[in-house]
Amino acid sequence: MAGVPSEIPLPDPGSASASASGPRRSRSPGARLSVEPILFLSMLALVLQYPLSTQYIFHRLSAELGFSGNRSRGCNSSGGPEAELEQTVETMTAHWNLYINLGGFAVGLFSATLLGPWSDHVGRRPILILPAIGLSMQAAIYLIVMYQKLPVSYFLIGRLLSGLLGDFNTILAGCFSYIADVSDKQSRTFRVAVLEACLGIAGMFGSIIGGQWSKAQGFINPFWLVLALNLATAAYAFTFVRESVTVKGPVKLFTMEHYKSVYRLYTQGQETVRRHRLCLYALSLFVLVTVHFGVKDILILFELSSPLCWHSDLIGYGSAVEHLTYLSSLLGLKVLQLCLEDSWIAEIGLVSNMAGLVIFSMAASSSVMFTGYGVRFLAMATTPVIRAKLSKLADVTEQGALFASVACVESACSLVSTLIFSSLYPATLGFLKGFTFLFGATMLLIPAGIIGILGWGERRSQYNQLEGTPRGSTVTINADSSSNQNRQISQAVS
Incomplete structure (x- = not known):
């Protein structure tokens, strides 16, 4: 087609210009x-x-x-009253x-x-x-x-x-x-x-x-x-x-209306498709964080005992490398955003996470264990993508309710992970010591499937919306959670 003008960004729905009731949120692009x-x-x-x-x-x-x-620890066995x-x-x-x-x-x-x-x-x-x-x-x-x-x-x-x-x-x-x-x-x-x-x-x-x-x-x-x-x-x-929040009003703190707003966020008040996406992304985050907390609970026990028998210095190095995953994931996310949509970045992060857990399950030496840490260098790239998608699906006046519910979900994850992984680890020591890591990697297939299906559906919805628009008209595609911006595409007759 000829005569297609350059892309013109639309105002963000959460910005002041998009709010029918006047400005409600401040935008400070320069405040980093x-x-x-x-x-x-x-x-x-x-x-x-x-x-x-x-x-x-x-x-x-x-x-x-x-x-x-003063009893000896690590791989040295001991018994008795002490x-x-x-x-x-x-x-x-x-x-x-x-x-x-x-x-x-x-x-x-x-x-x-x-x-x-x-x-x-x-x-x-x-x-x-x-x-x-x-x-x-x-x-x-x-x-x-x-x-x-x-x-x-x-x-x-x-x-x-x-x-x-x-x-x-x-x-x-x-x-x-x-x-x-x-x-x-x-x-x-x-x-x-x-x-x-x-x-x-x-x-x-x-x-x-x-x-x-x-x-x-x-x-x-x-x-x-x-x-x-x-x-x-x-x-x-x-x-x-x-x-x-630039427009505020007197609202009671102790009222059931606040709890109802969290409930309405996931059950009503928006179109069915978007509400279902919200629930599915929340489920993906729940599974992902549960695996994250569960692996952390058993990782030190796995490293202390045979065959690794790590001492405190190696455990400290392992913990430092694990926390460096946040930085490597941040850098990887920034680079991958230049050529990939967020859904693909989330999938790559999950693959990195699963591959590292599989290596952990087979680790019989320190070199293999640190290889697992290295392979997981993009493991933390998935959670910010899911949080951002959740935020883009919620209305501008529902961000507090959304992230409050997400915080509660993550608190529940810490309890659920302890119940699952801390119980599963001792129960499977007899036949495969690293089985718990394999179990965690298998659980990550759930968010991988959900994010993949939702990402495909979002891209297909945009494509169908564009294909169904008469030539010579203007269509606005709201890429709420499958891409990083809203675009207004003008189609002109050749």
């Missing part, structure tokens, strides 16, 4: 740094806190039960961790789904500040317990208090909602991937700092850093973050 420091600081505090509190509980219970903790006592301490520590996490999850589930939709009306800054304050109060209570040597059950008080104010999941939801507010569809996938990379970088630094500092000075001094990081998160959100 917004909530990324918040997620980095909060994640760094979380990565420091969890192993430190677990180790403190272990040592407190060891002292109470009279376990010296081994039984250590097993008792490990079981009690695991139980207390379970009680504390379950308490925080139960309370945080209701607060996150309350605060997320609330932020769609009052703004994002409150749900970035309140959880940071709650996490600061939790760290302060933990310090009091350590200094006063109170029973470890008092840790539960701090965890519940943090859950009431939203916990880390609400910060996660607030950061992703904020990025959805200030980015257009062309840049949203990469901006979400940057947030994912912040999680990985913080995890890498937290693992190194926490391990070395606690080894040198114990558990109390590093916890002061946890408190300082959470306070810095609240201060940064209050001082430097510009509100992305």
Whole structure:
């Protein structure tokens, strides 16, 4: 055809010009740094806190039960009363961790789904500040317990208090909602991937700092850093973050309407096809994150025992390489976006993930194990694609409700993964030690199939829409989740 003009970008549906009720979200294309420091600081505090509190509980219970903790570990076998006592301490520590996490999850589930939709009306800054304050109060209570040597059950008080104010999941939801507010569809996938990379970088630094500092000075001094990081998160959100919701109104916080908005997001209020896509992408994210958490739960146990018998230094190197996957995935995503649609990038990430897990299942030496880590260099490219697709399918006034529900889904994933993978791993040691990794790779076929089918359907829908348009007319193709932009294509008669 002749006379086809160049492509003219349409206004993003979430922009001010697309809103019939006036401007509701601010667009700041030039502001490349917004909530990324918040997620980095909060994640760094979380990565420091969890192993430190677990180790403190272990040592407190060891002292109470009279376990010296000097028994040989790794591949050296031992038995007797000392081994039984250590097993008792490990079981009690695991139980207390379970009680504390379950308490925080139960309370945080209701607060996150309350605060997320609330932020769609009052703004994002409150749900970035309140959880940071709650996490600061939790760290302060933990310090009091350590200094006063109170029973470890008092840790539960701090965890519940943090859950009431939203916990880390609400910060996660607030950061992703904020990025959805200030980015257009062309840049949203990469901006979400940057947030994912912040999680990985913080995890890498937290693992190194926490391990070395606690080894040198114990558990109390590093916890002061946890408190300082959470306070810095609240201060940064209050001082430097510009509100992305520009039109706000007085809305009650404690109302069932917020929970109903999450329910309506997946059941009504939009066309059936788009609602089904939303549910299927959420299912894909659930399976993917469940496998991710489940593999992390058993990876250290797999490396500690025969035939690898890794010591703490190799485990640290492995953890560092694992967190570098976030950065390599970010770079890979940026490069692949130059020539591929997001759906194809997600599929490549899943293939990388599955291939690495298959190599893990056969690893009998350190070189093979690190090869598995290397093959998974694009494993984290899938989650930002799914988050971006979910965001593009939701209305501009539903981003808080969407990411609040996603945060709750990920919290549920941590519990489900523990139940599945931690139970499956010991049950399959007798016939194939790496079976759990193969099981995880097989589970990833579910999101691979869903993303492939949805991506094909989206491309076919656009093609049919274009083919059915009379020549000489103008058609607007809304590439909401299969590409990175909306285009207006004008067809002229030759």
